[in-house]
Amino acid sequence: MIKNILEYFERTLAEAPEKTAVIDGEREITFAELSGNALALAAQLRRKSHGQIRQPVAVYLPKSIESITSDLGIVYSGNAYMNLDVKTPGRRIANILDLVDPLFVITDGKHQAALSAVWPEDRTVLVDGQIPRAGAEEELQRALEDVIDTDPLCLINTSGSTGTPKSVVLNHRSFIDYTTWAIETLGLRQDDIAGSIAPIVFDHFSYEFCLMLVRGCTLLLIPENYPSFPARLLQFLQERHATYLFWVPTIMVNIANMDLLSRIPLPEVRMVWFAGEVFPTKQFNYWRRQLPQATFVNLYGPTEITVDCTYYVADRPLRDDEPIPIGKPCRNTDILILNGENRLVSPGEEGELCVRGSSLAMGYYNNPEKTAAVFVQNPLNTAYPELIYRTGDIVYINEEGEIVYKGRNDSLIKHMGKRVELGEIEHVIVNTLQLVRNGCAVYDHGKKEIVFFYEAPKELEAAVLRREIGRQLPQYMVPGRFIHMELLPRNTNGKIDRLRLREGI
Structure with a gap:
């Protein structure tokens, strides 16, 4: 029985002591x-x-x-x-x-x-x-x-409402489960070269770190300024023979919008994972067309459940206006989709995604109150103690039996007496109508209006936007204000910084 991540690393070390572990610019280390x-x-x-x-x-x-x-x-x-x-x-x-x-x-x-x-x-x-x-x-x-496997491996800091981040404690067992699942289910190999772009404070980096230890893959550290220069980024991956990417979609959207893969192909990339935010399907389909040899996997999960808890291998065509599913649970993880009465939803009904299993974090360090608020007793089990994690994310099961992400609990608003999902507005404008490259809808509670921030080469007429959106959405869902930006602000993890946008209205 493997009881900690180091025992895996000792096996890797015995098999390939002189293999390159990390490439950092012109430096390498075995x-x-x-x-x-x-x-x-x-x-x-x-x-x-x-x-x-x-x-x-x-x-x-x-x-x-x-x-x-x-x-x-x-x-x-x-x-x-x-x-x-x-x-x-x-x-x-x-x-x-x-x-x-x-x-x-x-x-x-x-x-x-x-x-x-x-x-x-x-x-x-x-x-x-x-x-x-x-x-x-x-x-x-x-x-x-x-x-032992229940000892803490790392602490990862996530945003906190008080200005002090919450420090999520993750143990050896959860990373062993996730990493071995990834290797065995999705076929990661010892000769893979992972183009590592995740910030060191992000849980995706800790997974790549464990993948290196467990499987013996090589970590290719991408210079931190390269995402701002997509062409140079692709040239770097091409020159360094990267085979595996695990990225936040924002960078991939920019590459698709600039049609860079047609000029700078990546024939050696065989595995592309993405997570952390919704990937607009139009740009995703561009990547699939340009990298037909690659397997694409959409993953979902907050840090509190150790990197990701669901996955979807893109094995069927997806329309540009069709959301990419988040799929099904990873091994040794169970997903409960609960309605407002803490009961399992019916097919097609929306509910909150909750997680149980060995992937759950140990809690927030030195923060028992916030830990108790989201790591709670399984309401479906009254016989013995069993914790689940309440993600606050709203999902449903589609006709294919796949989990589909709908949005955050806190992105569900009441506007003009109607229930509005801000994520749906974003999906229609960016994916269905394809009016802009990227966008973020926020709610101004003071003025009681929906505000839409968008990325586009130039500012678009608000009247034109309202008319086009009004053909697809009811009037109460049409944003009242549009704010053009050349680039939407991103946080450390590369996601759209929604809090900063909300604070700016």
Whole structure:
């Protein structure tokens, strides 16, 4: 029985010690080198903490060989890593550190000054230079013996309504389940090269990190500014022979809108995953046409259920105005779609998607109230304790038996006495009518009007937009105000920053 992610990595290390683990610009590191450096760091952390385990240790570094080494070193030390974004304002970093109070924060000389403004130097570990390897092998044996599958592997920070992010605690078991499911169900291989674009603070990165450890894939770190230059991004993937992508759709939409794949093909890409937001079907179909050799998979899931809990392998034609299903549950995960009375919905009826199984997070670190609000007793089970996670997402089952995402609970509004799903307005304008490249509908509660922000090369006449939308939607769903932007704002994860747009109206 495998009881922690390190036992998988030891197998990978035995099979391919000299294989490249990470490509970072012009630098590369093999699995043997990665393991050696991580073990040396683990020994240092053990000495400094007097052997404490199952505690968070933060990493304040850009996405790099050094940050990946730090994450692995923390896991080897028997603790849980928490990656921080070095571009995040200092006040927000301070809020996270105050909440979590990690054992240490790992950084380098370049970022030490910024960190020292919010964190004491005596609890800072620098990774500049060579770390002594004395005692490293002993750390490996301790870790393999001490760490079990229900111990925390990492903490991932998500947005919080108070301005302080919620730190989601995810354990070894949930990542083992998800990663082995991905390998066995979708056929990921040891010779795959993953074009890694996810920010280091995103759960998709932690999955790629585990995929590297478990399957022995190579992580190709994409320079963080390349998404702003789609042509250079595609050239980079082509030159570096990437075979596997797991991206947020926004970047893929931009590439489709610019018709770049017809000029910069990616013949070696055999697997394309996307998640995190709705992928407009027109642009998705463009990708399918341009990469006929690739398998496309739409995944869905909040961080609280470990990366994703449902998936849809695109194995049938989809019309441009047809939503892409989120499919069916991943292995060892069960999906409950509950109505307002906490009963299972009927076919075609909308309800809240709830999740049960080993994928559930352990909760929010140092936040029992918010944990108790969303990790709740299964209302269908009154016989024994069983937690489910309430996602707040509204879905339904289509005629094919596939789960289809409808929108957020908080995107359901009452307007002019009618129930309105803002996601439906977005879908009609972007996918069905194809009036703009991308868009986001928000509700101005003060003025009681629907506001639609949209991306387009130039501003469109509001009267024309209203007329076209009014042919497809009832009048009460037609936005009252249209705001043109060359690019919609994105958050750290690459998703449209809806909160920022709401605050701007």
